[in-house]
Amino acid sequence: MLSDVIDILADPVDGTALMLSEDGSRIVSDSGHSYDIARQGYVTLAGGAGLRYSGDDASMIDAREAFLSRGHFAPFVEAVSAAVNTVLDEAGVPVDAQAAIVEIGAGTGYYLSHALDDVENSIGVGLDVSVAAAKRLAHCHPRAGAVVADAWSHLPFRDNSVDIIVVAFAPRNAAEFARILKPGGEVVVLTADQGHLRELREPLGIIDVEKGKVARLIEQAAGHLEPVGEGQLLEFPMDLDQASIAAQIKMSPSARHIHPDVLHTRIEALPETMTVTARAVLTRFKPVS
Template sequence: MPIQLCCPICHESLATTPSGVCCPGSHQFDRARQGYLNLLPSHKKKSKQPGDDNDMVAARARFLSKGHYQPVVNKLVELIHHVGGHVGGEKIRILDAGCGEGFYTAEIQQKVSGSDVCGVDISKPAILSACRRSKDIEWLVASVSQLPLMGNQFDVIISVFSRTDWQEFARLLKPGGHVLMVTPGQHHLLALRQLIYQDVRPYPEDKRVQDLPENLSLVNSEEVKECMVLEGAETIMDLLTMTPHYWHVKPEQKEKLEQLTSLECELEMRVSVLQKR
């Protein structure tokens, strides 16, 4: 059974049509020639072009394609195989909520055999880039806070450096399903941040796991640590551009970064595993 979509307007189930999808209320959504569906109604947008812009998406695609964050992919795949054991002979169904340009989504789809995967992001440029990574994933332009998907159908939800909506995640998960949330560790990208800020403080512990609904509980938390060796100014600038720090860098700091030929930088991320009871 394919991933079950729901209408973002009336919340009824969407059925496949020759041109896209349609609900019983005759709300129709055409599938773009690149393969994705735009299920973000215009009145739900808070800006004309919400989410990451073209420059951020291109920088992230270049940087991640070089494999610097591969240890995070490996940890996610390991955990999916571990928590997905209850699925048995059925296909494991995975949602990447806030998938960006699809790096993690496509890697997971390739490495977890027998999986049905859906990637959702509010940024249209990000989803366009994601479509170039894989044609075997259901790519959707939509908001994480109002996911156009029918409930109780996913075994695993991935959230990598993205906003979370616990009520939506709990609605979409099957009983016993899991959320894998990736957040920055205290010293993530410390060397880069030291080049930008005078006073560099450790990232605070993520407090989102302290505000869970009753039917979600934290069952495990693991760290992923590596030392990345970034070669070339383009790679260093791509890392900067794909982070929120890009908006705080001063022109003279940017010029200094553009002159670097290499940078040793910390990769430190925390993967929190939550389960729906």
């Protein structure tokens, strides 16, 4: 709930502290700005320029929920949760502390909710530019709050307020991540690697992950974040039926580039069940000293 995470949030306009209004319907800042809490439980914290784009629509969020709920990406979420625990252990965060975990581009809150289950007493914020996503995020976990904001802009969190940032196949804002992390805090990034979903690329007409994506990620973060050790390659087979394949494509950017009728025809031409490769790299980052 937003009440659980209000202490780490900040006014997106001027960075001042936020608090709940007496009736619980709004979030107000020390400087007098006010942000209504939607009836679904999320709040939009965007600066004066507002949101530049709307993100995933409801159909894409539905597809993501359909795919992830079947456990196809379970090894990914297990690796992310393990990394979150390792970071907290190495930072010396006490077991009874209220560790703050933020997922950027959180979608349905799949990775966030699993991390919160894994870390006792933790609190979390799922941040996404999509309102459709925020409606799900608001109910993804009892200790999670949902915020609509632009990951590329000034993030609505206080300086040095967050223990872990999780980014799974989502945008990265190295300068802002470095600002909001506590000392000892880290970013756990899951990045698709070349060969991810390779069995589907040709028959469905979707492009492969670009070569050297992780290296570019590290280069782009330079000056703000630096990698902690080597990245961890995660690769495993998934047995996908046609419904799962359709959900996987519809939850991705490819959904915007393939007409639904064309996608349906191409999927119907596939075998009823296929073994498809999942491949990504998990990288930990810490702020540059």
